[in-house]
Amino acid sequence: QSALTQPASVSGSPGQSITLSCTGTSSDIGGYNYVSWYQHSPGKAPKLMIYEVSNRPSGVSNRFSGSKSANTASLTISGLQAEDEADYYCCSYTTTINTPAYVFGTGTKVTVL
């Protein structure tokens, strides 16, 4: 199972909105509404930001939103803040010969200018 494709880096100024893309196939993103997004800073535990394409866990800012179209998922961060600087990974449920699995994206480094 190949990793989902994400841009290596995205940057923006404080207050701006940025959108991170995550491209897969009909076997993962396109086949299931089980896309999740994680924020990961060095030395810290990854943090779930979005699940089931567009749902936010309790405690996650409403500045984070998710969507999906065909085989591509997106994470939008509105009102960019310095604390949003981190690596972001998408993830999708998938199956291989009817065996469940999960595939992560290559990761996007978000820089706040």
Place this chain on the structure above:
Amino acid sequence: EVQLVESGGGLVQPGGSLRLSCAASGFTFSSYWMNWVRQAPGEGLEWVANIKQDGSQKYYLDSVKGRFTISRDTAKNSLYLQMNSLRAEDTAVYYCARCTRWCDAFDIWGQGTMVTVSS
């Protein structure tokens, strides 16, 4: 506080074995699927394996099938990963992660434990 704490990482020679542990607290461990996810140096996250609440179903990344075994002990609120025939490409930080109710995402993560496979 809901928490996962990994242990057992270290330096091991190629072909060697290592057993990772993950201690869960603050939630009903027996109610959730559990996972291992790893991150090699300079690389992204990679799902490794998961196990059903009662241990009756286990799934693995193709590259670790036959070498790694996931298990759990409900009495000890612990998750394990037995890693045999280790290769250099298994070098990574290994994270323990809890599934959401429908196991479509990972909502609680540990801080990770580093495994280095090198001679």
